[in-house]
Amino acid sequence: MTDLLHHSWEIAPPEAVRVQKTLETHLALQPLSDAPETIAGADISTKWRGRFGVGGMVVFSWPDMELIDESFHSGELRFPYVPGLLSFREGLLLEKAFLGLRAKPDLIIFDGQGTAHPRGFGIASHLGLRLGVPSIGCAKSRLFGDVAEPVGEEKGDWRYLYSPGGRKIGAVLRTRRGVKPVYVSPGHLIDIEDSVHWVLAATSRFRLPEVIRAAHRRVGEERARRKKA
DNA sequence: GCGACAG
DNA sequence: ATCTTGTCGC
Ligand SMILES: [Mg+2]
Numbered sequence: 415m416t417d418l419l420h421h422s423w424e425i426a427p428p429e430a431v432r433v434q435k436t437l438e439t440h441l442a443l444q445p446l447s448d449a450p451e452t453i454a455g456a457d458i459s460t461k462w463r464g465r466f467g468v469g470g471m472v473v474f475s476w477p478d479m480e481l482i483d484e485s486f487h488s489g490e491l492r493f494p495y496v497p498g499l500l501s502f503r504e505g506l507l508l509e510k511a512f513l514g515l516r517a518k519p520d521l522i523i524f525d526g527q528g529t530a531h532p533r534g535f536g537i538a539s540h541l542g543l544r545l546g547v548p549s550i551g552c553a554k555s556r557l558f559g560d561v562a563e564p565v566g567e568e569k570g571d572w573r574y575l576y577s578p579g580g581r582k583i584g585a586v587l588r589t590r591r592g593v594k595p596v597y598v599s600p601g602h603l604i605d606i607e608d609s610v611h612w613v614l615a616a617t618s619r620f621r622l623p624e625v626i627r628a629a630h631r632r633v634g635e636e637r638a639r640r641k642k643a
Numbered sequence: 644g645c646g647a648c649a650g
Numbered sequence: 651a652t653c654t655t656g657t658c659g660c
Contacts, residue, residue, distance in 0.1 A: 458651085459651080459652085460651060460652080461651080461652070462651070462652050462653075463652095464652095467651090495651075592660095634652095
């Protein structure tokens with residue numbers, strides 16, 4: 415299975431869909447084994463129409479939430495943005511950034527979906543499985559799934575996200591009172607409830623978890639800095 | 644065929 | 651995703 419798990423990133427959309435369907439069967443959705451001592455945020459930065467991008471992971475201690483380590487990797491984004499196939503566009507850069515970390519995180523939160531995905535295999539699931547690290551998807555907008563009733567307005571209010579078939583695939587979580595909620599779903603080695611718990615635990619006064627905010631900010635700075643040198 | 648559509 | 655300062659509202 416390691417051959418399939420470590421498939422090349424150089425594949426086309428049709429095969430990417432097949433890879434997702436096969437790898438999805440290997441996900442382990444279960445309570446997080448232990449409280450994490452470190453949590454990482456992962457994201458990439460790219461230009462409007464440019465192919466150049468920088469991917470990065472930023473590691474924080476928990477519960478102190480102090481910066482422990484960070485790693486970046488830049489390169490060409492060959493795969494186009496196709497809803498449902500985001501991991502094939504961002505995966506290589508994120509994987510290389512992870513490999514460059516000296517302090518491997520106990521949990522990684524990705525800017526995108528986990529199992530709240532048409533084939534149950536969003537970027538958090540793909541990278542979590544591939545890297546063998548517990549992971550969560552925390553997206554700023556919806557890709558797949560619906561809630562039965564609107565989520566409450568208070569911070570911490572949440573509702574399950576259901577697939578059209580009625581399966582629980584994630585959650586819609588209010589991380590700030592009266593502000594648009596985030597879409598949380600397990601990636602790998604964690605379940606829905608613990609995903610909600612840890613996204614909240616990593617969130618302070620803003621809508622997004624600190625690790626995602628930091629990752630987003632740092633990859634943006636790195637892209638600007640590496641553009642020339 | 645039509646509508647939806649992470650970043 | 652990214653372009654960008656000020657501005658409006660709690
Ligand atoms: Mg992103």
